[in-house]
Amino acid sequence: MSSPNISAVILAAGKGTRMKSDQAKVLHELFFKPMLHHVLDSVTATDIGQIAVIVGHQRERVLASLQEAPIPYQFTPVVQEEQLGTGHAVLCAESACASADLVMILCGDTPLIRPETLQTMIDRHQASKSVLTLMTTVLDDPFGYGRIITDAEGGVVAIVEQKDATAEQRALQEINAGIYLVDAGFLFSALQQVGTDNSQGEVYLTDIVSIATKQGHRVEKFVHTPAIDVLGVNSRVELAQAHHELQLRHNREVMLSGVTMYFPESILISTDCRIGQDAVLHTGVQVTGASVIGKEVEIASGAVLHSCQIGDKAVIGANSVLKNCIVKEGEQVPPLTSRLS
Numbered sequence: 001m002s003s004p005n006i007s008a009v010i011l012a013a014g015k016g017t018r019m020k021s022d023q024a025k026v027l028h029e030l031f032f033k034p035m036l037h038h039v040l041d042s043v044t045a046t047d048i049g050q051i052a053v054i055v056g057h058q059r060e061r062v063l064a065s066l067q068e069a070p071i072p073y074q075f076t077p078v079v080q081e082e083q084l085g086t087g088h089a090v091l092c093a094e095s096a097c098a099s100a101d102l103v104m105i106l107c108g109d110t111p112l113i114r115p116e117t118l119q120t121m122i123d124r125h126q127a128s129k130s131v132l133t134l135m136t137t138v139l140d141d142p143f144g145y146g147r148i149i150t151d152a153e154g155g156v157v158a159i160v161e162q163k164d165a166t167a168e169q170r171a172l173q174e175i176n177a178g179i180y181l182v183d184a185g186f187l188f189s190a191l192q193q194v195g196t197d198n199s200q201g202e203v204y205l206t207d208i209v210s211i212a213t214k215q216g217h218r219v220e221k222f223v224h225t226p227a228i229d230v231l232g233v234n235s236r237v238e239l240a241q242a243h244h245e246l247q248l249r250h251n252r253e254v255m256l257s258g259v260t261m262y263f264p265e266s267i268l269i270s271t272d273c274r275i276g277q278d279a280v281l282h283t284g285v286q287v288t289g290a291s292v293i294g295k296e297v298e299i300a301s302g303a304v305l306h307s308c309q310i311g312d313k314a315v316i317g318a319n320s321v322l323k324n325c326i327v328k329e330g331e332q333v334p335p336l337t338s339r340l341s
Helices: 035-044 059-067 086-092 115-128 184-191 207-214 236-256
Strands: 006-012 050-055 076-079 102-107 132-138 147-150 156-160 174-183 220-223 286-288 304-306 321-323
Touching: 006 035, 006 086, 035 050, 035 059, 035 102, 035 115, 035 236, 050 059, 050 086, 059 076, 086 184, 102 115, 102 184, 115 132, 115 174, 115 220, 132 156, 132 207, 156 207, 174 184, 184 207
Parallel strands: 006 050, 006 102, 050 076, 132 220, 286 304, 304 321
Antiparallel strands: 102 174, 132 174, 147 156, 147 174
């Protein structure tokens, strides 16, 4: 049996008013790139074949950021002229998904989503043979999120938005993570049936769940923890939290490769850098710009290195600032050194 053709639809048309910014939300940067780029990185690392990106607010800037990336992304741009809700946004992508058997829908403001999470969801959806799988998670404080309504067998029967929920429904802690995997034929047929009879006057994508159940389909759920992986970034506070999470994930990989870090939560290393085994990085170190750090190098607290090549067993003194520098094997750079060649 051949593998299904899977398309992804990434919603990136909104303004993001809670960011308090003139810049489109998906262009705000964390861990060295716009948050939308992190989402595309995860999607392209799965079995998904085609990607459609829905753009609206600042569409030219959003598209340029993707096309001008160091490695340009392969995607189909889809313009949502009016922001009439998430369901309307997906409908705009119908022609872009014409060859798809399955469509994965996710938001451009979820930079922490991992490719392995998406791939596991794909595998489970195919095994269940469901027309719709919904990703959910559980929050201690679910305020603002759509609540998951299930039947006695655990199947999802509806998603109720915060503004439309009863007091009993608002007490539920399982929430919609905003990632869907749907049979393409059912998806676009169902969206044609969705109305705007809700507090926002919009076409809710979430209504496809109740439509599926009314048609006799069982809606599966894919519960993912920890919740931070799947939650969107809606404020500068959440942007900082997401940046910190990505920083720690990368630092963990570096430490597992044989590098010592003291207070890794304070150390920032870009993913294009290489650091040799038995190197030691102290508090507040920053290494960026495709720097190459040799084996057994010690970098003291507060040092900042950009586009540098550091030889084995070199020592970089505290609070040094080095840019475009070559440090020879065994060389000792005094504290407070500034080399900006």
